Amino acid sequence: MKFKMFSTAVAIVFATIGTGCVSGLNPVAGASSPGIAIVEPGSGASLAQWQNWANQVNAITSSINWSNLAANSGCTVLKESMVPTNDAASGIPTGVTLNDVSLELHCTPPASSQNSTASSLSPDYANCPVLQYWNGAAITNGYDCVGAYSVGSQGYDGAAYTYETTGSVTGHEELGALSSGCASQGTPVANEATVTLNNGDVGEVVHPTNVSDDWTATWWKGTSSPYTKWGTVCGTY
Numbered sequence: 001m002k003f004k005m006f007s008t009a010v011a012i013v014f015a016t017i018g019t020g021c022v023s024g025l026n027p028v029a030g031a032s033s034p035g036i037a038i039v040e041p042g043s044g045a046s047l048a049q050w051q052n053w054a055n056q057v058n059a060i061t062s063s064i065n066w067s068n069l070a071a072n073s074g075c076t077v078l079k080e081s082m083v084p085t086n087d088a089a090s091g092i093p094t095g096v097t098l099n100d101v102s103l104e105l106h107c108t109p110p111a112s113s114q115n116s117t118a119s120s121l122s123p124d125y126a127n128c129p130v131l132q133y134w135n136g137a138a139i140t141n142g143y144d145c146v147g148a149y150s151v152g153s154q155g156y157d158g159a160a161y162t163y164e165t166t167g168s169v170t171g172h173e174e175l176g177a178l179s180s181g182c183a184s185q186g187t188p189v190a191n192e193a194t195v196t197l198n199n200g201d202v203g204e205v206v207h208p209t210n211v212s213d214d215w216t217a218t219w220w221k222g223t224s225s226p227y228t229k230w231g232t233v234c235g236t237y
Contacts, residue, residue, distance in 0.1 A: 038053065038056045038057060038060070038153060038154060039053075040053060041053050047093060047095060047096065050092065050093050050096040051095075051096050051097070054092075054096050054097060054098050057098060057154060057208050058082075058097075058098065058099045058208075060151055060152075060154050060208075061082070061099050061101060061156075061208055062082070062099070064151060066080055066101060066103060066130065066206075067080070069129075069130045069149075070103070070105050070129050070130055073107065073127060073128075073129035073130060074107055074108045074109075074127065074129075075105040075106060075107040075108070075127075075129045075202065076105060076106050076107075077103060077104070077105055078104040078105060078106055078201070079102075079103070079104040079193075079195070080101065080102070080103055080104075081101075081102045081193055082099040082100070082101060082102075083099065083100040083101070083102050083190070083191070083192070083193060083205070084097045084098075084099055084100075085097070085098055085099075085100050085189075085190055085207070086098070098207070098208055099208075100190040100192075100205055100206060100207045100208075101158075101205065101206040101207075102192040102193045102204075102205055103129075103130070103160075103192070103202070103203075103204040103205070103206070104195045104197075104201065104202070104203060104204075105129055105201065105202040105204060106198075106200055106201050106202070107127060107129060107162060107200055107201075107202055108200070109127070109200070127143070127145075127162065128145035128146075128147045128158075128160055129160055129202055129204060130149060130158060130160075130204065130206060131145070131147030131148060131149050131156075131158050131160070131206075132147065132148060132149050132150070133147055133148050134146065134147025134148070134235065135147065135233060135234070135235035136217075136233055137231075137233045139161075139219065139230050139231025139232075139233070140219075140230035140231055141163060141164060141165045141169065141230065142161055142162050142163045142164040142165070142219070142230075143161070143162045143164060144159070144160070144161045144162075144173075144217050144218070144219055144230075144231055144232070144233045145159070145160050145161075145217060145233060146158070146159045146175070146215050146216060146217035146233055146234065146235045147160075147235060149206070154208060155208070155209055156206050156207065156208050156209065157175060157206070157207055157209050157213075157215050158175060158204060158205060158206035158207065159173050159174065159175040159190075159204065159205055159215070159216075159217030159218070160173060160202050160203065160204035160205075160217065161173045161197075161202065161203050161204075161217070161219035161230075162200070162201070162202045163197035163198065163199060163200070163201050163202075163203075164199060164200070165199060166199060167198075168196050168197060168198045169196070169197050169221055170194065170195070170196045170197075170221070170222070170223055171194065171195070171197075171203070171219060171220050171221040171222055171223075171227065171228075171230075172191055172192050172193065172194050172195065172203060172205075172219075172220055173191070173192045173203045173204060173205050173217065173218070173219055173220075174188055174190070174191050174192075174205070174216075174217070174218045174219075174220060175188075175189050175190040175191075175205055175207055175215060175216070175217060176188050176189060176215065176216040176217075176218060176232075177189045177213050177214070177215060177216075178213065178214035178215070178216065178234070179213070179214070182214050182216070182234035182235075182236070185216060185218065185232060186214070186215060186216035186218075186234070189207055189209075190205045190206075190207035191205060192204060192205035194223055203219070213236075214234060214235070214236050215234065215235055215236075216232050216233065216234045217232065217233050217234075217235075218231070218232040219231060
């Protein structure tokens with residue numbers, strides 16, 4: 001299935017503490033669109049064909065100026081890294097590597113969202129950096145969101161958690177996939193590198209995808225398993 005760039009988004013909250021739920025549009029300026037559409041291999045394709053496709057997708061991912069996208073969302077990149085992954089949840093063969101983007105950001109809350117009702121904390125960031133179309137909600141000590149971004153024919157889904165209180169927290173953000181509906185925790189697709197967040201910092205992971213699905217964003221506190229789940233949100237893209 002092709003990525004649905006302009007599909008209707010629905011947000012459902014599974015958070016233990018968060019009670020608010022918002023959805024929004026966060027337009028950002030993207031990298032230049034590739035001139036040729038990258039077509040995902042079909043049934044019967046060889047492993048070499050799959051990896052050639054993945055190499056082209058990875059080249060697009062590497063060409064995107066994530067710092068510029070973050071700046072358009074009122075954020076500064078503190079750390080950026082590529083995290084190799086195998087997206088078996090989306091039907092990509094084992095051994096084929098796609099690069100996810102792991103981001104640690106610091107954000108300034110937009111004036112329009114400070115002290116809003118999206119979060120019980122103040123200031124309220126109510127933001128989903130980098131992503132164009134997104135859903136989010138207040139969860140434990142902050143704001144979690146899931147959303148989509150596109151460069152030409154290539155789609156990306158991502159998840160981001162903003163820490164909104166004093167002190168700090170160490171953990172990671174996870175993007176999960178559901179085949180349909182938002183009734184459960186998604187199958188893990190991408191995890192950001194472990195980060196330590198202070199007030200106004202964001203942990204985010206962005207994953208290249210060409211499938212339309214229901215996606216979940218989850219913040220996990222801790223440095224090793226068993227982690228503590230602070231909350232999950234869901235959106236359809």
